[in-house]
């Protein structure tokens with residue numbers, strides 16, 4: 001098979017999962033009306049498949065800051081952080097992140113994907129080991145591959161399994177990086193952080209926690225799982241993204257280890273890419289301020305999550321173990337998932353469709369993401385529609 | 395580790411692969427794990443975890459880049475087990 005034929009073969013495998021004409025992936029959004037509504041084709045749909053957890057995509061403070069930055073500093077930095085791309089805004093945002101996490105250093109990356117690539121490949125290399133959760137995000141896997149370290153997986157959220165693998169590593173634990181996520185994006189479940197911290201201390205490893213989905217969502221000030229568990233000081237490195245609760249694009253890593261600064265000189269995903277645009281940085285800074293003060297947004301978000309999670313559970317949908325902004329209905333076959341997804345769209349509700357092997361355990365997911373801007377009525381409509389369609393996936 | 399151990403590893407791999415494969419291909423040491431057995435990447439990674447537990451070893455998943463056939467997987471497991 002030549003290179004192009006290999007792509008044809010993977011296209012054929014995709015078509016076998018999705019009949020012709022069903023554009024479940026990369027669906028064209030024609031117009032965006034608000035944090036909760038958009039137009040797909042000629043339908044006005046409710047958006048239940050975005051990562052806009054605090055509903056800040058149209059926050060006037062963020063829009064104003066972005067406009068001002070474009071007017072003052074132009075559309076792009078046209079260079080790397082290492083060269084001409086470290087403006088006052090980039091450095092300020094780093095200080096603000098360090099202050100937010102009450103820690104010494106923060107680095108801003110161009111995307112959250114690169115924050116993981118850059119941090120992991122900066123921390124470990126050939127001969128070292130990364131011990132990662134089996135359900136880790138692709139950016140974590142790719143960061144590990146880029147690093148050249150030995151990659152060992154443990155069973156998702158299973159610290160007994162994790163300890164077994166740590167024990168097998170013997171002396172190699174000294175150069176082992178453990179990686180977990182605050183909230184996992186597939187089922188919305190949270191890492192057992194207290195047990196992970198116990199093990200990392202017992203074995204003397206370094207711990208990296210990706211708070212991509214938990215930033216702004218968990219904790220009184222929105223720090224994430226480190227805040228709800230009171231374990232901020234126990235986690236060595238925290239990475240995260242601007243592309244979810246902060247409603248822009250970019251990523252960060254924070255730490256109390258002074259060695260974090262060295263990543264600026266060794267980490268290719270930090271060095272060999274242009275820095276975030278001035279408008280991106282400005283809206284992110286404004287959003288971080290709203291996030292920190294946003295307990296009312298978190299309260300509304302959790303009210304919405306609990307309402308939908310409870311309603312779907314009551315009518316018998318199989319869901320992830322923790323209620324939260326990511327609510328995934330787990331179904332047995334891709335066909336059932338596709339049918340439910342299509343019917344929801346016909347009822348003007350857009351959610352995410354996730355098919356194997358992206359979904360865990362060979363299952364398929366119809367995944368909702370709830371946000372703070374959804375009204376009680378909107379959430380009720382979504383819940384009622386799921387109830388009406390329940391028989392499609394029985 | 396002896397030849398017997400190697401054969402034991404090979405037999406165990408064939409049995410486990412048969413369990414997770416979606417195809418009716420007769421599994422031999424030369425069978426290509428991904429292309430002939432239609433085993434997706436995650437199923438293979440989960441199988442590796444099981445094999446780690448069976449032999450009480452660590453198999454780094456990056457080592458799988460050199461593995462295409464059942465024999466190559468058996469060689470890898472044998473090499474790690476022998477060194478442990």
Ligand SMILES: Cc1ncc(COP(=O)(O)O)c(C=O)c1O
Pocket residue numbers: 111112113114116137139181185210212213241242243249250251
């Ligand atoms: C757990 C996790 N980490 C990292 C990322 C990457 O974030 P970004 O969108 O900023 O590249 C994502 C986003 O999909 C994610 O879910």
